[in-house]
Amino acid sequence: MATFEESVEHRMLRDAVASVGAEYGHEYFAEQARTGGNTDELWQQIADLGFTSVHLPEAWGGGGGGVAELARGGEALAAQGCPRLLLLVSAAICAEMIAEFGTDAQRGELLPRLVAGEKMAFAITEPDAGSNTHRISTTATRDGDVYRLRGAKTYISGVDESFGILVVARTGIDEDTGRGRLSLFVVDADAPGLDRTRIPVEIRIPEKQFLLHFDDVEVAADRLIGEEGEGLRQVFRGLNPERILSASICTGVGRYALDRAARYANERAVWDVPIGKHQGIAHPLATAKIELELARLMTQKAAWAHDHGADPVVAGEAAPMAKYAAAEAGLHCLDTAIQTHGGNGMASEYGLADLWGLLRLLRIAPVSREMVLNFVAQQSLGLPKSY
Ligand SMILES: Cc1cc2nc3c(=O)[nH]c(=O)nc-3n(C[C@H](O)[C@H](O)[C@H](O)COP(=O)(O)OP(=O)(O)OC[C@H]3O[C@@H](n4cnc5c(N)ncnc54)[C@H](O)[C@@H]3O)c2cc1C
Numbered sequence: 563m564a565t566f567e568e569s570v571e572h573r574m575l576r577d578a579v580a581s582v583g584a585e586y587g588h589e590y591f592a593e594q595a596r597t598g599g600n601t602d603e604l605w606q607q608i609a610d611l612g613f614t615s616v617h618l619p620e621a622w623g624g625g626g627g628g629v630a631e632l633a634r635g636g637e638a639l640a641a642q643g644c645p646r647l648l649l650l651v652s653a654a655i656c657a658e659m660i661a662e663f664g665t666d667a668q669r670g671e672l673l674p675r676l677v678a679g680e681k682m683a684f685a686i687t688e689p690d691a692g693s694n695t696h697r698i699s700t701t702a703t704r705d706g707d708v709y710r711l712r713g714a715k716t717y718i719s720g721v722d723e724s725f726g727i728l729v730v731a732r733t734g735i736d737e738d739t740g741r742g743r744l745s746l747f748v749v750d751a752d753a754p755g756l757d758r759t760r761i762p763v764e765i766r767i768p769e770k771q772f773l774l775h776f777d778d779v780e781v782a783a784d785r786l787i788g789e790e791g792e793g794l795r796q797v798f799r800g801l802n803p804e805r806i807l808s809a810s811i812c813t814g815v816g817r818y819a820l821d822r823a824a825r826y827a828n829e830r831a832v833w834d835v836p837i838g839k840h841q842g843i844a845h846p847l848a849t850a851k852i853e854l855e856l857a858r859l860m861t862q863k864a865a866w867a868h869d870h871g872a873d874p875v876v877a878g879e880a881a882p883m884a885k886y887a888a889a890e891a892g893l894h895c896l897d898t899a900i901q902t903h904g905g906n907g908m909a910s911e912y913g914l915a916d917l918w919g920l921l922r923l924l925r926i927a928p929v930s931r932e933m934v935l936n937f938v939a940q941q942s943l944g945l946p947k948s949y
Contacts, residue, residue: 616631616635683727693933695794722758802868823902826912846902885929890925
């Protein structure tokens with residue numbers, strides 16, 4: 563029976579990840595992000611704890627849990643001011659898809675590396691396709707024992723800290739629909755013919771973004787994950803964990819921001835009372851807290867639905883709804899916390915404004931607010947497709 567009580571295992575996981583996050587803290591995270599560093603030590607420590615692979619099958623060294631556990635830990639880390647975008651890319655989407663659709667040989671080779679703390683990037687976005695995945699034009703052409711990849715991917719996070727990239731490419735055309743038939747490939751991050759150019763972005767996170775050019779990149783045929791031409795169906799399955807992790811990072815940052823704001827509002831007095839006594843400060847914080855808890859509930863529901871193989875309609879609807887709700891709630895918490903701090907809200911010392919770029923990004927990616935609304939209007943409400 564579903565319960566709202568946190569299990570002992572969940573609490574232990576959350577506490578263990580939170581204590582690593584607290585050991586490093588937001589100052590460390592922000593400094594690494596500001597100076598172009600990474601947070602490898604932090605990542606390695608949570609990997610050694612078993613957290614980054616908690617959702618993977620025990621047979622491959624994972625924890626045997628689900629996305630619910632991964633999301634809880636991701637939130638706990640973000641709530642300490644250390645939100646890692648690669649958790650949703652490497653752990654949620656790449657590892658999940660390899661575990662689900664890879665052969666035993668692929669699982670045996672790739673999953674232990676991820677369990678050990680190595681990382682993977684995920685490349686679906688293209689300059690000319692954007693939100694319309696059907697327009698992907700990077701091609702993978704079979705040539706004997708290899709595929710040859712040609713095309714470009716943009717805004718791909720963390721390529722510099724990954725050993726491989728899970729790439730979505732077109733391997734054919736569906737004659738009925740005229741749309742591309744997509745497939746998934748694991749490409750070595752340093753493969754010959756793969757060129758990467760850094761894209762500067764105004765977001766303070768350790769992950770860097772890259773424009774990738776595939777110029778006849780040779781990929782062994784046994785690096786195809788799952789079935790040729792079934793990539794879109796596989797990606798759609800992997801996107802739910804990615805969205806759930808995005809949601810948990812947003813709620814984690816929301817918790818972090820509200821904790822700081824509540825502390826500040828209790829301490830700061832510019833008239834004769836703490837500013838938290840003014841309803842103009844207290845009510846927005848209370849509103850943000852309610853929105854945050856609602857988003858956390860939806861995120862838990864989405865994770866539960868994914869892990870329990872719930873009706874695909876329920877699971878497919880819950881994950882984007884959670885992602886939408888959490889991005890809005892997280893941003894609202896952060897903005898309210900900044901307002902509560904007055905001018906100090908913009909100071910590096912208070913560790914709030916630097917997180918705005920990440921949350922603002924999570925309103926756009928991995929799926930934009932508008933595309934979630936399109937989906938809900940069409941799939942949940944039965945309204946006509948608008949585009
Ligand atoms: C920092 C950063 C990291 C990223 N990391 C990765 C990564 O690791 N891997 C990866 O593959 N991608 C990554 N991305 C790309 C990201 O997923 C895309 O930017 C996002 O999916 C939106 O696509 P787009 O930028 O092409 O926007 P577009 O598709 O061009 O959309 C532009 C705007 O139009 C709206 N829009 C588009 N179509 C419709 C419609 N039919 N109805 C209503 N509104 C619509 C969108 O919601 C958006 O607001 C990253 C992006 C950034 C900025």
